[in-house]
Amino acid sequence: MVVLAKGELEQIALPAVHKTAPPLANMPEVDLAVAGSGSDGRAAAGRAVAAACEEHGFFKVTGHRVPAELLARVENAAAAFFALSQRDKEAAMSAATPGSPFGYASKRIGNNGDLGWVEYLLLGVTASTGGPLSVPEGVVPSASLCSFRDLLNEYTVAVRRMTCQVLELMAEGLRMEDRDAFTRLVLHKESDSMLRVNHYPPRPELKLLQQQHGGGGRVTGFGEHTDPQIISVLRSNATSGLEIALRDGAWVSVPPDQTSFFVNVGDALQVLTNGRFRSVRHRVMVNSVRPRVSVIFFGGPAPRETLAPLRQLVGEGGRSRYREFTWREYKASAYRTKLAANRLGHFETTS
Numbered sequence: 490m491v492v493l494a495k496g497e498l499e500q501i502a503l504p505a506v507h508k509t510a511p512p513l514a515n516m517p518e519v520d521l522a523v524a525g526s527g528s529d530g531r532a533a534a535g536r537a538v539a540a541a542c543e544e545h546g547f548f549k550v551t552g553h554r555v556p557a558e559l560l561a562r563v564e565n566a567a568a569a570f571f572a573l574s575q576r577d578k579e580a581a582m583s584a585a586t587p588g589s590p591f592g593y594a595s596k597r598i599g600n601n602g603d604l605g606w607v608e609y610l611l612l613g614v615t616a617s618t619g620g621p622l623s624v625p626e627g628v629v630p631s632a633s634l635c636s637f638r639d640l641l642n643e644y645t646v647a648v649r650r651m652t653c654q655v656l657e658l659m660a661e662g663l664r665m666e667d668r669d670a671f672t673r674l675v676l677h678k679e680s681d682s683m684l685r686v687n688h689y690p691p692r693p694e695l696k697l698l699q700q701q702h703g704g705g706g707r708v709t710g711f712g713e714h715t716d717p718q719i720i721s722v723l724r725s726n727a728t729s730g731l732e733i734a735l736r737d738g739a740w741v742s743v744p745p746d747q748t749s750f751f752v753n754v755g756d757a758l759q760v761l762t763n764g765r766f767r768s769v770r771h772r773v774m775v776n777s778v779r780p781r782v783s784v785i786f787f788g789g790p791a792p793r794e795t796l797a798p799l800r801q802l803v804g805e806g807g808r809s810r811y812r813e814f815t816w817r818e819y820k821a822s823a824y825r826t827k828l829a830a831n832r833l834g835h836f837e838t839t840s
């Protein structure tokens with residue numbers, strides 16, 4: 490249960506003027522089974538991925554071969570974890586390094602005063618500790634939580650593999666000479682990747698508020714933001730809530746699909762593509778009836794990686810829209826900002 494102190498709900502509830510967002514029309518979709526079926530299928534999938542990243546910075550992935558049974562096990566284990574008492578959840582992750590964003594938390598998102606109707610686990614992912622996840626072994630107190638950790642490891646391995654297929658298609662769609670340019674960053678042994686498990690408990694009283702205020706009374710689960718990393722790959726249960734902002738600033742909802750993944754372009758990929766791919770602004774609204782559980786893999790570069798628009802994508806005589814910076818520098822700057830900030834603003838070059 491997410492428990493709120495007096496006054497906190499007002500900060501999370503959006504003003505009543507916010508209308509329910511209409512569903513995204515013509516959801517861009519890429520079928521990895523077709524992409525893997527030969528060079529024509531691959532080229533077409535690459536073009537579709539690039540078009541979706543340019544228009545929305547967002548698309549759905551089907552045909553991914555991550556077993557449905559693994560997805561169901563992760564969803565059930567996450568639900569079981571969040572059903573634990575507040576004390577057990579906090580104890581389960583209490584050994585996370587103090588001051589680091591990792592561990593269990595509820596309502597507070599980041600360190601800059603953002604609140605949401607959400608509780609979550611945020612875990613570091615690294616290839617250098619042998620396993621894909623760097624959650625310290627001693628953190629989890631019971632046998633069942635140890636198996637949750639193992640399960641998240643298994644999930645991360647499968648999703649990272651699929652993420653790399655998607656990143657290769659992006660490079661293909663951009664007609665890059667170096668098709669591994671993006672994958673290399675995420676597969677680097679020091680890649681700063683993360684896994685986040687979010688739980689948005691339902692708010693049954695919203696139904697009543699909606700009736701009284703005629704469409705108002707929406708509660709923010711996770712406020713609007715862009716993801717700082719290269720790519721985010723999300724899977725949720727069958728509960729709605731995710732919304733993305735279109736180019737014209739209009740918000741649309743993403744119909745849930747528990748059999749598929751959704752891909753977000755992150756800030757770092759917007760930089761690498763010199764703004765050709767769009768880091769998508771998104772948010773999550775709370776459902777009045779059903780809990781939403783989502784699991785997101787954030788693929789990030791190594792801290793010392795230098796990021797700048799790729800020469801091939803700037804073109805001869807073209808202008809680089811972003812100055813060069815390291816991921817460490819960008820992340821430190823991003824983590825000092827509020828959730829809704831335009832984090833790339835500081836790194837833009839002036840024309």
Ligand SMILES: C=C1C[C@]23C[C@@]1(O)CC[C@H]2[C@@]12CC[C@H](O)[C@@](C)(C(=O)O1)[C@H]2[C@@H]3C(=O)O
Pocket residue numbers: 590598599600601603611683685714715716717718787823824825826827828
């Ligand atoms: C308010 C914040 C939370 C966040 C760090 C930040 O200062 C700004 C970026 C936020 C975000 C969004 C995407 C991911 O969920 C996240 C883990 C990330 O890398 O950047 C969160 C950060 C967080 O929850 O700590």
Ligand SMILES: O=C(O)CCC(=O)C(=O)O
Pocket residue numbers: 685687711716723725731771772773783785
């Ligand atoms: O929980 C979701 O569906 C999306 C959350 C999100 O955008 C994030 O954790 O960065």
Ligand SMILES: [Fe+2]
Pocket residue numbers: 714715716721771
């Ligand atoms: Fe996000």
